[in-house]
Amino acid sequence: MSVSTMRKLSVFAPKDRADALIHRLMRLRCVQVRQVDDAESALARVNCEAQRADAERRVAAVNEALEILAKFSERKGFVQTPKQLDTEKFKAERYEAAMQAVEDAIATRQRENECRAELAALTGRLHVLAPWLTYGVPLALEKTKNCELQLGSFPAKTRLAEITDALAEHCAVLESVFSDDDGEYVSVVCHQSDAAAVQRVLGERGFTKAPLKEFSELPRTEYEKAKQACDALQTELEQIKQRLFGLARMLDDIEMLFDLESSELTVATAKQKLAETDYLVLLQGWAPVGRVDKIAEALSAEECAFEFEEPAEGEEPPVLLRNNKFAQNFEWVVGMYSYPKYGTYDPTMIMSIFYFVIFGLMFADVGYGVLLALGGFLIPPAIKMRDGMRRTFNMFGYCGIACAVCGVIFGGWFGDMPYAIMVNLLGLYETTDAAIAAVPFFNGLQLSLGGEPIMLNPLSNPMAFLVVSLGIGAVHLLAGMIVKFVLLCKDKQVFAAIFDVGSWLIIFAGIGVVFLHKIAGIVMVVLGVLMIICTAGRSAKNPIMKFFKGLLGLYDAINYAADLLSYSRILALGLASAVIAQVVNMVGTMFVSGIPGFLILLLVSLIGHTVNMALNVLGSFVHTSRLQYLEFFGKFFEDGGEAFVPIAPSDRYTDQ
Amino acid sequence: MKKTILLTIVMTAILALALTVGAFAAEDAAADSAITVGATEQTEQAPKLLAQVFNGGALAILGAALAVGLAGIGSAKGVGMVGEATAGLLSENPNMFGKAFALMALPMTQGIYGLVIAFLIVFKCGLFTDGMQGLLSLTVQEGAYYLMSALPIAVVGLISALKQARVSAAGINLLSKRPDQVGKAITSAALVETYAIFALLISVLLVLVG
Numbered sequence: 083m084s085v086s087t088m089r090k091l092s093v094f095a096p097k098d099r100a101d102a103l104i105h106r107l108m109r110l111r112c113v114q115v116r117q118v119d120d121a122e123s124a125l126a127r128v129n130c131e132a133q134r135a136d137a138e139r140r141v142a143a144v145n146e147a148l149e150i151l152a153k154f155s156e157r158k159g160f161v162q163t164p165k166q167l168d169t170e171k172f173k174a175e176r177y178e179a180a181m182q183a184v185e186d187a188i189a190t191r192q193r194e195n196e197c198r199a200e201l202a203a204l205t206g207r208l209h210v211l212a213p214w215l216t217y218g219v220p221l222a223l224e225k226t227k228n229c230e231l232q233l234g235s236f237p238a239k240t241r242l243a244e245i246t247d248a249l250a251e252h253c254a255v256l257e258s259v260f261s262d263d264d265g266e267y268v269s270v271v272c273h274q275s276d277a278a279a280v281q282r283v284l285g286e287r288g289f290t291k292a293p294l295k296e297f298s299e300l301p302r303t304e305y306e307k308a309k310q311a312c313d314a315l316q317t318e319l320e321q322i323k324q325r326l327f328g329l330a331r332m333l334d335d336i337e338m339l340f341d342l343e344s345s346e347l348t349v350a351t352a353k354q355k356l357a358e359t360d361y362l363v364l365l366q367g368w369a370p371v372g373r374v375d376k377i378a379e380a381l382s383a384e385e386c387a388f389e390f391e392e393p394a395e396g397e398e399p400p401v402l403l404r405n406n407k408f409a410q411n412f413e414w415v416v417g418m419y420s421y422p423k424y425g426t427y428d429p430t431m432i433m434s435i436f437y438f439v440i441f442g443l444m445f446a447d448v449g450y451g452v453l454l455a456l457g458g459f460l461i462p463p464a465i466k467m468r469d470g471m472r473r474t475f476n477m478f479g480y481c482g483i484a485c486a487v488c489g490v491i492f493g494g495w496f497g498d499m500p501y502a503i504m505v506n507l508l509g510l511y512e513t514t515d516a517a518i519a520a521v522p523f524f525n526g527l528q529l530s531l532g533g534e535p536i537m538l539n540p541l542s543n544p545m546a547f548l549v550v551s552l553g554i555g556a557v558h559l560l561a562g563m564i565v566k567f568v569l570l571c572k573d574k575q576v577f578a579a580i581f582d583v584g585s586w587l588i589i590f591a592g593i594g595v596v597f598l599h600k601i602a603g604i605v606m607v608v609l610g611v612l613m614i615i616c617t618a619g620r621s622a623k624n625p626i627m628k629f630f631k632g633l634l635g636l637y638d639a640i641n642y643a644a645d646l647l648s649y650s651r652i653l654a655l656g657l658a659s660a661v662i663a664q665v666v667n668m669v670g671t672m673f674v675s676g677i678p679g680f681l682i683l684l685l686v687s688l689i690g691h692t693v694n695m696a697l698n699v700l701g702s703f704v705h706t707s708r709l710q711y712l713e714f715f716g717k718f719f720e721d722g723g724e725a726f727v728p729i730a731p732s733d734r735y736t737d738q
Numbered sequence: 739m740k741k742t743i744l745l746t747i748v749m750t751a752i753l754a755l756a757l758t759v760g761a762f763a764a765e766d767a768a769a770d771s772a773i774t775v776g777a778t779e780q781t782e783q784a785p786k787l788l789a790q791v792f793n794g795g796a797l798a799i800l801g802a803a804l805a806v807g808l809a810g811i812g813s814a815k816g817v818g819m820v821g822e823a824t825a826g827l828l829s830e831n832p833n834m835f836g837k838a839f840a841l842m843a844l845p846m847t848q849g850i851y852g853l854v855i856a857f858l859i860v861f862k863c864g865l866f867t868d869g870m871q872g873l874l875s876l877t878v879q880e881g882a883y884y885l886m887s888a889l890p891i892a893v894v895g896l897i898s899a900l901k902q903a904r905v906s907a908a909g910i911n912l913l914s915k916r917p918d919q920v921g922k923a924i925t926s927a928a929l930v931e932t933y934a935i936f937a938l939l940i941s942v943l944l945v946l947v948g
Contacts, residue, residue: 419921419925648932650939651932651935651936653942654935654942658854697843697847704924704928705935
C-alpha cells in the first residue's frame with residue numbers, strides 16, 4: 083500500500099569486528115549499506131581493496147570450476163532446488179575439500195588443454211611420416227662422403243618415368259617410396275658435384291622437399307614413437323575425463339562454496355563503503371522502520387554503538403514497497419517502469435486491480451487462462467522458486483484467473499474449440515451458427531439491453547467489446563485522475579486539485595450524465611469548460627495571456643481522447659488471439675471425424691495453442707504494462723526512486 | 739531501404755486499383771455481352787476469360803495475400819534485424835537470451851496481425867465452408883471491399899514492424915550496457931506497435947462488419 087518509511091542506521095564498531103558486523107547485518111537481509119559521506123564524517127574511507135580483490139578472484143575460480151564441471155554432472159532433473167547451507171558447519175567440515183576440488187578442476191582443465199595441443203601436434207607428425215613408412219634409411223642420413231640424399235614429393239599423377247630419365251643424365255637415381263592422391267613420394271640420390279643440376283631438374287617438375295627435419299631415426303621407428311605418445315595422451319585424456327566426472331560429484335559442495343564466497347565478496351564490497359578512525363569503523367545504511375527493533379536486537383549482541391535517525395532533509399532513502407499478498411506480486415511491474423520517489427504514493431495496489439482486469443480482457447479465454455493460472459501457481463512451489471521469481475509467476479497466475487473469468491463472459495474456450503468439436507468431429511450440427519444457437523453458453527454471455535439481446539463475443543459483435551474496452555479505459559483514466567486529485571489535496575494544493583483535475587472530472591461526469599438527463603449533463607460540461615478557461619491561465623500575469631492560456635488548457639481534451647482510444651488495443655489483441663485459436667481448431671478438426679479426429683486435434687492443439695498462448699501472454703503483458711505506464715501513471719506518478727537492495731547472502735544455489 | 743518500402747506500397751496500390759478497375763470492366767463487359775446475345779463468338783469469349791481472373795473472389799484473396807504478405811515482410815525483416823543485434827549481445831553475455839527474447843518477439847506481431855486479417859477475409863469469403871463456390875459467388879464490389887479492408891494492416895504493419903525493429907535493436911544495445919533496464923527497452927519498442935494495433939483494429943472492424 084505504501085512506500086516503507088526508512089531510518090538511517092549508523093554503527094561504530096571496533097576495527098577487527100567490522101567483518102563480523104557486516105555478516106550479522108547480511109543475515110538480517112534488511113539493511114542497505116551506503117557510502118559514508120566523506121564531507122560529513124571527515125573520516126578516512128576503509129581501504130580493503132586487497133580483501134575484495136581476493137574474494138573476487140576466489141568467486142571467479144569457483145565459477146570457472148562450476149562451468150567446467152557442469153558438463154560432467156550426473157545429477158538428474160532439469161531444475162536444481164536450492165540446498166540448505168549451514169555456513170559454520172560447511173566451513174568446518176567441507177570447505178577445504180570443496181576448495182581443493184575447485185583447484186583440481188581448474189588444473190585438470192588446464193592439463194586437458196595441454197594434452198589436446200600436444201595431441202594435435204603429434205597428429206601432424208604422424209601425418210607427415212605416414213608416406214615414408216617403407217623407407218629403410220634413417221632420416222638423419224642426408225649425406226654420405228660423396229653422395230647427397232633427399233626426400234620429397236611431386237604433385238599427384240606426375241609421371242615419374244620421365245623424371246627418372248631426365249635425372250639419369252646427371253647420374254642421379256630416383257626411387258619411388260609411396261604414392262597416393264596427394265602426391266608421389268620419392269627419394270633421390272646423386273653425386274654431390276651434380277647436386278645443383280639435379281636440384282634444378284627436380285625444381286622444374288614441382289619437387290617439394292619433405293618436412294622431415296625434426297626426425298633422425300627410421301621413419302617406422304619415428305612413427306611408432308609418435309603413435310605411442312599419442313596413445314599415452316589418449317589414455318591421459320580419458321583419465322582426465324574420469325577425474326572430472328569424479329570431481330563433478332562434488333558439484334553440490336562447490337555450489338555451496340560459490341554462495342559462500344559470493345557472500346564474502348558482498349561483505350568485502352560493503353566494507354569498502356565504511357569509514358574508519360584509528361580503532362573504529364563507521365557503518366551507515368538504510369533500514370525499513372518496521373525492522374528497526376530486530377536490527378537493534380541483533381546489534382546489541384555485537385560489540386558496537388549504534389543509532390537510528392530519520393532521513394535528513396535532501397537525503398534520498400531507497401524505496402521499499404509494502405503491499406498485501408495479492409498486490410505484492412505486481413510490484414515488479416512498477417519496478418520495471420521506475421520505483422516511486424521516496425515518500426510519494428505507491429500505486430501498486432490500485433494498478434494491480436486494473437492490471438488484473440485489463441490482462442483478462444485482452445486474453446479472454448477459459449482454456450488459456452486456466453493453463454496460465456496452473457502454471458503460475460503450481461510451478462513455483464514445485465521447484466522451490468525464490469521469492470522474486472515466484473511473484474512474477476504468481477502475477478501471471480492471477481492474470482490467468484482473470485482470463486478464465488473473462489473467457490466465460492466473452493466466450494473463449496481455446497477459441498471456439500467446443501463448437502469446432504460439435505460441428506466437425508461429432509457432427510451434431512450442420513454449421514457453427516447452428517451450434518451457437520443450440521448451445522449459446524460457449525459463445526459468451528448475452529446481455530439484454532432494452533429487450534435487444536447483445537452478444538458479448540468479440541468475434542460475433544466487435545462493437546460491444548469495443549465499448550467494454552473503452553469503458554474500462556475510461557474508468558482506468560478516471561481512477562488515475564482521482565488519485566491525482568487526492569494527492570494534490572493531501573499536498574495542500576487544493577486549488578490545483580479543483581481547477582486542474584476537478585474541472586475535467588466535472589466535464590467527464592457531465593458527459594456521463596447527458597445520457598440520463600440531457601440538460602443537467604450539458605450544464606455540467608459547460609461549467610467544467612468555463613472553469614478551465616477561467617483558471618488554467620492563473621499563473622500568467624497579463625489578463626490577455628490569462629485568457630489565451632485558459633483556452634489552451636482545453637487542448638488537454640485531445641490528450642484525454644487519445645488516451646481513451648489507446649484502450650481499443652484491448653479489442654484488437656483479444657480478436658487476434660481468438661482468431662488464431664479458431665484457425666488452430668479448424669486445422670485440427672478439418673481432416674477426419676470421430677476418435678482419430680480427436681487425436682489429430684490434440685496433436686495440432688499441442689503445437690498451435692502453445693504458440694498462440696506464448697505469443698499472446700507476451701503481447702498482453704507488454705500492452706497491459708504499457709497502458710499502466712503511459713495512460714495511468716502519466717496522470718500522477720512521481721518516478722525516480724531507487725530500489726532498496728539490502729545486503730544479503732548469495733542465494734544462487736543455496737538457502738542460508 | 740526506404741525506396742523499397744515506397745516502391746512496394748506504390749506497386750500494391752497500383753495493382754489493387756488496376757485489378758479493381760479490371761474486375762469492374764470485366765463484369766460490365768459480361769453484363770453487356772449477356773444483353774447482346776447476337777454478338778459474335780469472339781467478343782463473347784474474351785469477357786468470360788477476363789471475368790475468370792478479375793472477379794470478386796480474386797480481389798478478396800488479393801486482400802488476404804497483401805495483409806499477410808506485406809505485414810509478414812515487415813516482421814521477417816524486423817525480427818531479422820533484432821536477431822542480428824541479439825547475436826552480438828549474446829557473444830558477450832550468453833545469459834541474456836531470456837531478456838533479449840521479448841525484444842526479438844515484438845516485431846513479430848505485425849506479421850501475426852496480417853495473418854489474422856487474412857484468415858478473417860478467407861473465413862468471410864466462405865472458402866472454408868463452401869469451398870471455391872463461396873469464393874466465386876462474391877461480387878466484385880464485395881471483393882474490392884475486402885481488398886480495401888486489408889490495406890491498413892498491410893501497409894502500417896510493414897512499416898511499423900521495421901520501425902519497431904530499430905527501436906528493439908537499440909533496446910538490445912541498451913541491454914548490453916544496462917541489463918536492468920529491459921523494462922524500459924520493451925516499453926519503448928511497444929509504443930511503436932500502437933499504430934499497427936490501430937490498423938489491425940480498423941481492418942478487423944471493416945472485415946467483420948462488412
